[in-house]
Amino acid sequence: MSQLLEIKDLVAGVEGKSILKGLSLSVGKGEVHVILGPNGSGKSTLMNVIMGHPKYEVTGGSIAFEGEDIADLKTFERAKKGLFLSFQTPEEIPGITVENMLRTAKQAITGEKVKIVPFRRQLKALMEELKMKPEYAERYLNVGFSGGEKKRTEILQLLMLNPKLAMLDETDSGLDVDAVQIVSEGVAKFHNEENSCLIITHNTRILEKLKVDKVHVLMNGEIVEEGGPELIEEINSQGFTHILDRHSEGK
């Protein structure tokens, strides 16, 4: 069976500066993958490129989703295919309420008119689970939200839009213990054998409720090491340098 997401030899950068230098990675259906790597290694770039951020230029390689090349698709078309990105720093957009945005997005993705009553009921229930005050539905998207509230709003969107692939870009960073708990429960609630997760994290707590299938170590724009969940432990205790050493020896 073909992979859900299959990236081959991806070369991409911004303003003539290359950031991803021939990266390959694939995620199967129902799997949970974790990407580790030091700051500036290209983790966020990778997710932005997968989502089709116009700032980045792809100059080589391919990105396939469910066997289909998505490199020419616009961002909203990728979202409709079932890709989702939980942003590291979600945008503040004044004047658009959380509910309005979600309803518009849901309508766009499903192509059907969203029925207001069941939609509101679902929204309310999920917000309760994420310990969000109901009035946040009527607040402008992320405007004046604390770091934790922004991340919870990202998870709320994840649960409402129910994509096939959830990419989480440091969704747990900068959060206190309770907030990480809420977010990780949210991700665990989302995940089932029909969908997949690709997670950038520095924190193992978010992974506690998930079964990690594979770990990729990204350094300097390339995947330098792949392995099982044991890699997380190894890096937490020994850092990235020894992997880099091992990698250069291998070359």
Next chain:
Amino acid sequence: MEKKIFSRIPMRTWRWLGVNEARAPENIDSEIKNKQILVERETEESLVLTHREAGSYEVQIHLEAGARLNLVLAQLTPADAAYTCRVRAHVADGAELHYTVVEAGAHETVTELYVDLVGKESKADVWGLYLGDGDERIDMNYVIRQSGKLTDANMQVRGALLGESEKIFRGTLDFLEGSTGSVGRENEEVTLLSPKVRNRSVPIMLSHEADVDGHHAVSVGKMDENKLFYLMSRGLDLAEAQRLVVEASFRPVLDRIADTALQEEIDTFLMRRLANG
């Protein structure tokens, strides 16, 4: 006799506000003390100008591509002086003007700054400080014109008014057509320390280019009571606490003066006047 117009804002507004033009002092010595600064391509220069005598000054600055100028101008003229100063700068591709100006002396100060960010990725970083007391009059008109692509303008002004002083600060960021990708920031913070002062602030932003990011802010008022309370709870009396808070607001400007002797001189001068006010 009607006072001569020294400088105008780029766009006029209601006359009753009296801010459309700055007029030169009546008794000014009109002989101009001129200074020209040329910084050549890809070189860097640091310069301190100290104006200690009354009169009319002019400074012309030309920065060639990739040049960088750190200019400090300290106006420390006597308390009865009439003073005008006109600074004009032309900034070419990738050149940077770092300008720090302290208006601390004179009975009547009228100044103009015109920076032309002509070059691509040219930059102006302007930090100004003023202190008015007695019946001083301070009148400033700063304009940064952004015509190059990807230019960067920053105008930061801090001031305090005591006694019966009056001040006008006009700061304009003008994004001309074609200044795509440019950013501009302007911020003025004024502390009012006497019931008899008059402060006028005119932050102007003009734009004929959609692809820019401009922001200006002004805050005028008395001191933050919480800050004062905090300091007083540590044993300072009101005057000391006030002095400390004003000094703190001046700090970012003063810290840019690398010449420590001059920095100290200005600091002492300002603090003495604050203490008397």
Next chain:
Amino acid sequence: MAEEFSPKKKTYVEDIERTLYDIRDEDRSAYKTHSGLTKDIILDISKRKHDPEWMTEFRLKALETYNSMPLPTWGPDISELNMDEIVTYVQPDAKMTGNWQEVPEDIKNTFDRLGIPEAEQKQSLAGVGAQYDSEVVYHSIQEDLVKQGVIYTDMETALWEHGDIVREYFMTLVPPKDHKFTALHGAVWSGGSFVYVPEGVHVEIPLQSYFRLNAAGAGQFEHTLIIVEKDASLHFIEGCSAPKYNVTNLHAGCVELFVKEGARLRYSTIENWSRNMMNLNTKRAIVEKDGIIEWVSGSFGSHVSCLYPCSILHGENARCEFTGVTFASKGQNLDTGASVIHAAPHTSANINTRTISKAGGAATYRSAVKVTRNAPFAKCSVNCESLMLDSESRSDTLPVMDIEGDEADIGHEAKIGRISDEAIFYLTSRGIDEEEARAMIVRGFVEPIAKELPLEYAVEMNNLVNIELEGTMG
């Protein structure tokens, strides 16, 4: 390849759908003055309007003031305006009535299209005034308000039936010598609404006056005078429109609002004049102790606008809330803003504006905040944001703060820029297409203002903001 939604691509907002406003009636006016401005014309207007003697004198004095004053030296270019070509008084062939059936059919149809009688019937308005050219053709008010002593009528009726009150207040807040166009107004004013709300009376449902200028090359000079007595409250809505002509029309209305101790007045305006209109309007409010003036102001139409509602906070704790949106498109120069004069202790003001410019339109935000020495502890916060949709357009911000004394707390913040690429990316990453994402962002930009508008106007404003993206994508 990364997709091609270039972040530098421009957004085009379609022109405001104006068909509704542009239907013009045949000019069947009963009487028109000659164009231009002379003593004879003023005397003629005054006679036809059956002015009391003091008003005739007032007009003549204002004319002298007009002739002695220069044109303003700031603001948009108004040199296209030639007063010799403006017809200052156009009397419709209709008598003022309280019954729509008695309004001539074509005039009634005009107001029908604008939805005025319908809103009145639905009881979403407690009173309606409708002016057509220089005279008010319809005025009504709910009976229970009349019983409570509320007066809502046209200025001409007020001049006779409530002459003492009118004489006490008329053009005292905006004197003719204020500027050239208030002098003009003083000389040729006609029509407008008079509202008097007695002490303690709360008018729960809004009153609305609608001003329609049908005649080409004419001027409209309506005068609105509102007095809200102690502890009373009112919401007043003003609407204006005109069909488009190739000749210049002039609107130089005047609004004087007196908000007494503890009273509250909300004054909402949606201005949608046609693109041949010079809109040189003057609005001012004086607010006494604990009183509140709330302005909601939408400027969409006209060729040139100069509009800066002024609030004089005259009594302790008086407050002003100003909310404004301006949308300048092709051929428009809209110079709008607000001014606030803090003249008493503990007065406070909030000014919140949004401007959009596109297709070569010019929008200027102009304001003045004055704190006098008599106003310790004055507080004022200003926030204005401008969105430019292309570089043919202009967007300028010119605020002045003039603060005396050391107890004021004044904050001003302004932003100018374009639609953020990151915001577009965020929304498209949720499956919303780029066009809709832009539309959402523009609507979001004006949302803080739209939510202050009466519902039907908020809907109208959202319709105005219909977005079209240049070119195709991908």
